[in-house]
Amino acid sequence: MRVWAWFSWLFGLVLLSGCRGEAISVTLLPTLTPRPTMTATATWTPVPPTSTPTPTATITSTPTATATAMAFAPRARTTATVPLPRLEPESLSGAGSGWQVASLTAIDGQATWALLAEPATEAWRLMIGDVDQPFQRDVTPPSTWRQTRRLPAWLPVDTQRMFLYLGGATVAVTQNRGQTWHVELLPMPPEAEGLMPDWGIWAKDASTGRVALLVSLEGGMQHDYAALFVREPSGVWHLAFSPYENPDSPLNLFASTGLAMYGRTLWVTKENGAAAGAVWVASHDLGRTWQSHVIQIEDTGDAPCPTSAPQLWNEAQGILVATCFDWTTAQPHAYLLRWVSGQVRWQPLPEGATNVRFWRVDQGYAWRAAGDAGITARLWLTDDGGLSWQERSLPPDADEVELAPNGVGFAWPALEPDGLGMYWVTRDGWRTYESRAVRLPEGR
Numbered sequence: 001m002r003v004w005a006w007f008s009w010l011f012g013l014v015l016l017s018g019c020r021g022e023a024i025s026v027t028l029l030p031t032l033t034p035r036p037t038m039t040a041t042a043t044w045t046p047v048p049p050t051s052t053p054t055p056t057a058t059i060t061s062t063p064t065a066t067a068t069a070m071a072f073a074p075r076a077r078t079t080a081t082v083p084l085p086r087l088e089p090e091s092l093s094g095a096g097s098g099w100q101v102a103s104l105t106a107i108d109g110q111a112t113w114a115l116l117a118e119p120a121t122e123a124w125r126l127m128i129g130d131v132d133q134p135f136q137r138d139v140t141p142p143s144t145w146r147q148t149r150r151l152p153a154w155l156p157v158d159t160q161r162m163f164l165y166l167g168g169a170t171v172a173v174t175q176n177r178g179q180t181w182h183v184e185l186l187p188m189p190p191e192a193e194g195l196m197p198d199w200g201i202w203a204k205d206a207s208t209g210r211v212a213l214l215v216s217l218e219g220g221m222q223h224d225y226a227a228l229f230v231r232e233p234s235g236v237w238h239l240a241f242s243p244y245e246n247p248d249s250p251l252n253l254f255a256s257t258g259l260a261m262y263g264r265t266l267w268v269t270k271e272n273g274a275a276a277g278a279v280w281v282a283s284h285d286l287g288r289t290w291q292s293h294v295i296q297i298e299d300t301g302d303a304p305c306p307t308s309a310p311q312l313w314n315e316a317q318g319i320l321v322a323t324c325f326d327w328t329t330a331q332p333h334a335y336l337l338r339w340v341s342g343q344v345r346w347q348p349l350p351e352g353a354t355n356v357r358f359w360r361v362d363q364g365y366a367w368r369a370a371g372d373a374g375i376t377a378r379l380w381l382t383d384d385g386g387l388s389w390q391e392r393s394l395p396p397d398a399d400e401v402e403l404a405p406n407g408v409g410f411a412w413p414a415l416e417p418d419g420l421g422m423y424w425v426t427r428d429g430w431r432t433y434e435s436r437a438v439r440l441p442e443g444r
Contacts (some may be wrong), residue, residue: 027083027323031343032318036333082416089417099125099438101412101423102151107129109406116438117153119417125440128178131408131425134372138260139178145170148198155211157201165213167198186229187237191244192217203259203266209233211289214263214268217243223276224255228287241286250292254372262312269307269320276302277338280310291318295344300324307337309356316341321349321356329331336386354357359405361385370413377401377411379430392430403429 028091052415053370062408074159084386084396102124114127114132127320129136146152147167155163169186175379198217210230217225228251232238243252251268258269272279278295297305312318323334334349338358349356352375358364362385370377376396394401403409413419421438 013414017306021204022367024213066162093397099421099440100415100419101410101438102415103154103400104134104410104412104423105156105402106408106410107156107159108406109404109408113154113156113162115154116440117415117418119415124151126154126162126178126442131427134410137178137436138188138441139174141166141172141174141181145172147196150198153202153213154199155204155213157204158209163202163213165200165202165215170197171213183233184231184237186213186227187239189217189227189242189244190244201256201259203261207262207263212240212259212266214256214259216256219255222254223252225252226256230286241283241290249290251290253281253292254279256310257306258310260310260312260318262318263315265312265315266322266393267312267318269310271306272290272304273306275304277334278305278307278324279321280320280402281309283338284315295322295337295346297322297324297346300326300333301325305335308354311358313361313406317361319356319358321354322346330348338385349386350391352378353380356386357403363405365401365403367394367398367401370397381429393433395424395431395433395435398424 009244017361019210027354028244029082042105068270080297081408098118099116100115101114101121104112105114110130112127112129112131114129116125116127116135124140125138127135127137141164142192145166146169150167152172153165154169159161160176160177162173162178166172169188170185171186173184174179174181197215197217200213203214204213205211212227212231212233215227215229217227226241227239228241228244229237230240236423241249241251243249246252254272254274256268256272257268257271260267264284266287266391267280267281268290269280275294276296276359277300278297279292281290281292283290303324303326305322308321308323310318310320318339320339321334322337323332325332328437333353333356335346336349338345351367352368353366354368356364358367363383364386365379365388366389367379368375368377377394377398379392379394379401381392397413399414400413401409401411403426407427409426409428409430411433412423422435423438424433424435426433
């Protein structure tokens with residue numbers, strides 16, 4: 001959670017007024033002077049390198065009333081193409097013990113995409129492979145395309161297509177598993193030309209082929225100005241939402257933590273360090289207008305509940321996670337919120353779990369990441385929509401977990417300057433697993 005979240009309780013009453021359907025006033029920040037820019041090279045071709053389950057108790061869901069919502073009228077939109085500034089090429093060191101897993105997924109349960117990082121040098125690599133050897137080939141796009149030293153936000157669409165947000169207005173795209181790459185420029189709002197954003201959140205919609213990218217432009221104590229871009233299957237990008245044209249939109253409230261899309265419906269979850277209850281925002285016109293939703297969860301009092309991990313099954317049904325801080329025990333308690341046609345049901349997640357991913361409406365998994373003070377990682381599976389959970393084995397130091405429906409999965413520890421270059425793999429849904437060292441191909 002960002003630094004301003006620690007002070008957010010001072011400003012909650014001023015900005016949100018309980019966050020129950022009232023319009024939120026956000027001060028428009030001044031436009032900055034643009035920096036000089038240059039144009040990027042369009043294409044590039046990389047050179048290839050020479051235990052036993054333990055069931056838990058059943059948890060019963062509790063319905064609530066319809067969520068509070070308020071709509072905001074759209075304003076006229078404009079688009080602008082922003083030329084691409086360059087960074088000086090960075091020096092990327094070769095393979096070694098410093099490489100750690102930042103993200104790792106098996107799209108079809110076999111073919112893999114992997115994002116590796118070397119925290120000491122701020123270097124990163126995009127790798128492809130399979131479950132047995134996830135890091136067979138380096139398909140990293142040119143470092144001169146990068147607009148930030150930050151790790152890229154990635155969107156592995158399938159085994160062939162990958163999107164990487166490299167900061168600024170730059171998106172790197174491959175449609176042939178990294179054999180070639182090209183740059184696509186986001187139509188940034190004119191007011192953002194002097195800024196250099198470096199953080200974004202992706203979503204994909206399998207029903208239409210669209211992808212969406214929410215880019216944080218500038219933020220403050222209780223607001224986060226973000227632009228929403230939508231890419232059509234034809235490859236054309238649209239500026240779906242500009243915070244400068246819509247300063248009173250609830251999308252500008254708090255920092256965003258997750259994005260989901262189905263059809264013309266989008267959800268954005270929020271950090272929420274001030275308002276009582278769980279807060280997120282939704283759009284039903286592909287991002288032009290947004291409505292705020294607030295859910296009061298019983299037994300949490302007036303605790304603010306940041307939301308995360310949104311997923312949409314259709315335009316009227318989805319899930320998200322609300323994590324409420326218990327002031328009496330100084331511990332977070334997470335709840336799975338299920339939205340069906342405007343009605344919400346919630347149920348507590350297993351003890352300590354704050355992360356959830358579902359493959360289908362009723363099947364998915366939740367986990368608790370390893371932490372300080374001896375907190376070890378734990379994993380649970382459900383096949384009834386979260387009403388009951390079955391615990392599986394998980395490496396105690398795991399921070400992130402990926403699991404495919406066929407039982408193939410990965411886990412890895414958090415990135416640390418002196419972290420271990422290792423990860424874990426399972427083929428039976430985390431009944432058993434094995435540990436492996438991160439090894440890059442020879443010559444990299």
